[in-house]
Amino acid sequence: MAGWVAAALLSVSGAGASELEGAGDHSEVPRVAGSFIVFHESSDFDRLSIPTGAWDGDQFESFERLEGQVLRLSYNFEDPGVTTLRVKRSYLQALEARGFEILFSGSEEELSSGAGRTFFRESGLFDRGARDCCRVANRDRQVRYMAARSEAGNVLAGIAVFNARRVDGPAVSKAIVTAAEMDATMDHQPLTADEMETGLVEDGRVAVPDILFEVNSAAILPESAEALESIAELMNAQSSMELLVVGHTDNTGDFDYNVSLSLQRAQSVVNWLRDEYGIAGARLQAAGAGMMAPVTTNRTEEGRAQNRRVELVERGR
Template sequence: MKLLKTITLLFIFSTGIYAQTTICPDVEGAEQHPLLSSYKNSCIVGYNVTKFDMVTLPISKITYEGAEKELTVEGKVTDILYGIESSQSTTILEVQRNYEQALKSSGLEIIYSAFGKKGVMNNNSAISREYESIASTEYLGSFKFLKDKDYRLAFNYLGRNKDNELAYFVAQGKRNGIDYTLMLYINYGRGNSELIEDKIFIQAKIIESESMETGQVSILSIDEKIKNEGKEIFHNILFDFGSDKLTENSYDVIKTLSDYLKANPNQEYYIVGHTDNVGSLSANQTLSEKRAKAVSNALTTKYGINESQISAHGVGQLSPLTINTTEEGRALNRRVEIVLK
């Protein structure tokens, strides 16, 4: 009987250790960003969002004085700390190149990329010393969602890393009226904690800011999009929640749209409403139609556009621009478009 109790206690103890050291599933409260997805055998172990901040990123080799070239951006900042569970068969370079290729495919440009300790920094310098929001123990430990406090040490033992166990790159681009700057810092975990040792960690930092053009729609910008893409997307034609009532700020954009339509009186267009996937398919279809009609009515009754030039339609949630699993994605999918007939 005593032997059975001993075996039972050993089993509970060993499974408890496993539960604490496993990386997956994602930490509660985390969300995937529309630009990124988890690497194979990885999960999110840390997550934090800051509504607005200024971030400086190195875009050349790190020295004791920092980098010779830097990039400073401001906007909403999302930090995601990924851990790769089974990293023995995965290399840092493989992770770096896969993420770079995925971001290039989504329209972003890699503006700086470095591989290996010797490529990222000079001997014994540290990125977190000059750029505290990158890989520092204090910064990672301040995350709102952190699966275990030891994950703040994911980049803490750089001196033990081999040269090929470090990578860093920065990408930039514009998608759907948002300017994105994205940094990935990739490291092979070396340390005294079972949570860290022999695992790959990735700190992703995404800064997103509204494009200067977004709030300053012009006839020329609409004309350029129509000529090149056959449509223009408006994220700043907004409605009250769950309603087809236009917000007051939307009328400035609709006025500019009416000026464009008056400048092209012989061309016909569709006004198309889109929603996210919150709610039923039929309800979203109806709401998108009502919102398109609200814009069309404003154009005809308030700004004198001929009814024969435009027709309103809704497609509900059936044509998303990006994923609907995050608030950022849902916000991008709620939109109005003008489409060339």
């Protein structure tokens, strides 16, 4: 039986006439036979937080994060005889056969109140697909969910199976991230000390986008050295200058986590300037703004990349 179910998942036959033109499956997480794609969205680089535990009313019990290429897909089944349980079991067994680790699996009240509807909404993984095609049914929702990670650890997926409004058979929504490093190639030079000073004089603050960190970490990447050296040059040239170093994130993930991470990253910059360049610690203060002050939209990968930044703000003398 398990072999038949896995084979059914790997089959892409039976896609209906309503298949979304130009859309395709993820190579490691294909569809269950009989379903067809009704929503497709991809980005070259983003960060995805995948719940690996239930929603307890305030937050998810646990989650995994990964940065890389993100693919969001939604599928419908035309056959009302296909059950949500069958579809979920098909995915679970086929993914395990491919070496995936099932990080979490639950259904309805195991996920959250509202027979899993709250979990579906609060995860934020399926918002775009739900708006365009696949809203959870008001009754008989049968929300089922699994989180899985590939054997190599480079693919992380969250998959929801549910009954949707105005759909004859079940619906499936997926959010999948495949690990990849951001292309850090810059067609501009990092800000010079003079350019930073101009920004501080004219605007009271200046963004330093060339300070980069490891994924989900406050560890500064080596390619940030030139920008950090320019800050040191500025402070050595302006011996009375005092600065706030403010970390910013995009709006992906938990609010408290992002505030904490932004503060830790700002503190890493302060520590670097103190330890590597001898800038007095009293002249620098770290602060974390999390997602609270975006400079542009968080609805695109490009916008989120701009919102992840470090800013310098001149303190009063």
